[in-house]
Amino acid sequence: MEFVLIRLDEVDSTNNYAMARIQHGGLPEGTVIQALQQHAGRGQRNKGWISEPRANLLVSIILKPAVISHQPPFLLSMAVAAGLREAVARICQQDFYIKWTNDLYWNDRKAGGILIENTWKGQYWQYAVVGIGLNVNQKQFPPELPNPVSLTQITGKEYELQDVLQEVYDQIMKRYRDLQGGKTQELVQEYHQWLYRKDREAWYESDGQRFRGIIREVQPDGHLIMDTAEGRKSWAFGQLEFVLDQPATPLS
Amino acid sequence: MDFKQIQELIKLVSKSNICEISIEEENFKITIKQKDHPSEGAPLVQPAYPMVPTMAAVPPSPLPMPATPAPQPAAQPAAPASAKEENYITIKSPMIGTFYRSPSPDKPPFVNVGDEIKPGQVVCIIEAMKLFNEIESEVSGRIVKVLVEDASPVEFDQPLFLVEPV
Numbered sequence: 570m571e572f573v574l575i576r577l578d579e580v581d582s583t584n585n586y587a588m589a590r591i592q593h594g595g596l597p598e599g600t601v602i603q604a605l606q607q608h609a610g611r612g613q614r615n616k617g618w619i620s621e622p623r624a625n626l627l628v629s630i631i632l633k634p635a636v637i638s639h640q641p642p643f644l645l646s647m648a649v650a651a652g653l654r655e656a657v658a659r660i661c662q663q664d665f666y667i668k669w670t671n672d673l674y675w676n677d678r679k680a681g682g683i684l685i686e687n688t689w690k691g692q693y694w695q696y697a698v699v700g701i702g703l704n705v706n707q708k709q710f711p712p713e714l715p716n717p718v719s720l721t722q723i724t725g726k727e728y729e730l731q732d733v734l735q736e737v738y739d740q741i742m743k744r745y746r747d748l749q750g751g752k753t754q755e756l757v758q759e760y761h762q763w764l765y766r767k768d769r770e771a772w773y774e775s776d777g778q779r780f781r782g783i784i785r786e787v788q789p790d791g792h793l794i795m796d797t798a799e800g801r802k803s804w805a806f807g808q809l810e811f812v813l814d815q816p817a818t819p820l821s
Numbered sequence: 822m823d824f825k826q827i828q829e830l831i832k833l834v835s836k837s838n839i840c841e842i843s844i845e846e847e848n849f850k851i852t853i854k855q856k857d858h859p860s861e862g863a864p865l866v867q868p869a870y871p872m873v874p875t876m877a878a879v880p881p882s883p884l885p886m887p888a889t890p891a892p893q894p895a896a897q898p899a900a901p902a903s904a905k906e907e908n909y910i911t912i913k914s915p916m917i918g919t920f921y922r923s924p925s926p927d928k929p930p931f932v933n934v935g936d937e938i939k940p941g942q943v944v945c946i947i948e949a950m951k952l953f954n955e956i957e958s959e960v961s962g963r964i965v966k967v968l969v970e971d972a973s974p975v976e977f978d979q980p981l982f983l984v985e986p987v
Contacts, residue, residue, distance in 0.1 A: 588955070636826075642916070643950050670951045686953040689915050690941070695957075751826055790917075791950030806950045 570739050573600040581609040583629035584686055584700040591631060591688070591696050599742060602629045603734065625719070626681075626703040626733050630741065631696065634687075636749050638694040642687060643791035646671050647760040648748050649683055649699050652741030654763055657681070657703070660736055661724050666765040669784070669793050670806050673703070674765045677813055678718035680704050699741070705733055716813055757789065771817035774810040910960050911968075911980040918949030920981065922971045930971075936964050937987065944982060947975065962986045 573596065580586050583602040590596060606622040634645060650671035657673065657680065658665050666674045673681035681703035688696045704710075704719035705728050720728055747756055761767060767784050773795070774780075782802070786794040793804040914920070922930040922945055932944050938958045947954045962984035969981050 639829075642952050642954070646950065646952060684951070684953070686955065688943075688955045688957060690957045691959050692915050791952075 570599075570742055572738060573597055574603060575600065576603045577605070579606040579608065580604045582607050582700070583627055584684060584698050585609075587629040587631055587698040587700075588686055588688075591698070596631055598631065598633045600631045601734070601738065602631070603627065621707045621709075623730075624707040625705050626701065626730055626737065628701050628734060628737075630699040630701070630738070632699060632745060634694045634697050634749075638692060640748070640753070641789045641791075642694070643670075644748055644753060644756065644789055645697055645699075645745070646683070646685055646791065647787075648744040648756055649685065649701075649741050651756060651759045651763070652744045653681060653683065653701060653703070653737055655759075656733075656737040656740040657720065659740075660728065660733060661720055663723060665763070667760060667763050668765040668811065669787055670791060672765075675718055675723055678716045680718050680720065680723075701737065703733070703737070705730060753789075760787065766811070766817045769817040772812035772815045774812055775804070775808055779812060908986060909965060910962060910984045910986060912944060912956070912958060912960070912982040912984060914947055914975045914977060914979045914981055915956065916947055916949055916954065917977050918947040918954065918975060920969045920971070920973055920975045921946040921948060922967070932964050932967075932982070934964050934967060938962060938964060938984065956981070958984075960984055960986065 575590075577583075577586065580602075583604045586604075587602045590602070604627045607627050632645075637645070650667045650673070653673055654665050654667055657663075663675060665680065668674045668679070671683040671685075672679055673683075681701065684700040684702075686698045686700070687694060704717060704722075706721045707717075707719045708721060710717040710719075720726075720733075744756060744759075764784065764787065770781055770783050772779055773782050780797055782795040782797040784793060784795050785801075788794065788803075791806060793809065795802050795804065795809075922932075924931070924946065931946075932938055932942075938944060939961050940957070940959055942958050943955045944958050944964075945956050947956060964982055965985045966983040967981070968983060969975055969979070975981065
């Protein structure tokens, strides 16, 4: 798929840039903002994203999701996560997984993240800015990051960022179009097929308490459904931590 | 766009006061007109707009919008309702989530009491499942009251701001 690309040597964050640009209008849907370096890349609120210059894919895709305003916005998060996962799985010929809500995982390590910002006027979903950070050619990470990994660390190969971008773009836009076309079920199914730790018993933490649980499902509104010793629980994002120093075990 | 979506769209248009809506996607174009609308047959001059599921056909452009919602009385008539207060407009949350008054913790709030706002201006962020939603005002006016504490949970349709029209 072809797209309009705005490439920047350096920017605070591609999402900030995109959010500022859409105020002025004029950019077609699907426009990509790419930065070779970000000095204030953003993860979730308060959390930064650290990248070696020119090593990683740092992009934001501008969407106009008006047609799906009546759908749960979280479905877009599912579509983007599933698209990014499929793209890197093809590039690396490896299994990647989606860690709830939308992190990209290889084994128990994080290879990429997604940050989506929307603008709403009343009930009308004007824009979605889909920010993606994918560790591609970075060879070393700061020690304070708990579990980073890059594509080059996984396969030993170096990748052309523009080739990676094309594959990522194609896979995400395909699922976005599917969502617009009403193919929600296939998308939800794909998300669950690759959901990290689904149906495996593992350790989690909430409010300082550690406990074992089995992820069963993510609802279309984003809630995580988990079986625990105290029964079935539903979590919103931010309420639950994945304990990463203890591996998950398959159910016997 | 599939058949079900077209059906939904027709339903929405017939329930609304839109006389005509036109949507154009790659290899696809649809125009829906209301039968008994006086402007039927008038030439369509606007470019194709994306579908709008609620009431108004709003182009995704920074053009100033007419204020669509009818003025409503304040949600909590705690104080004796004066004639003036009844004219206040509430800005409501379009979703369940966490209400934030500033773009990030180290930045000043988008709006404060006494500020004048205009349509399209961002008034807050609602965060829901790691989706960050900037909420734009649909109305012009002055912020009279902020009804929700920063970083606290909000429900769908919960009033967030009280606005005095100017």
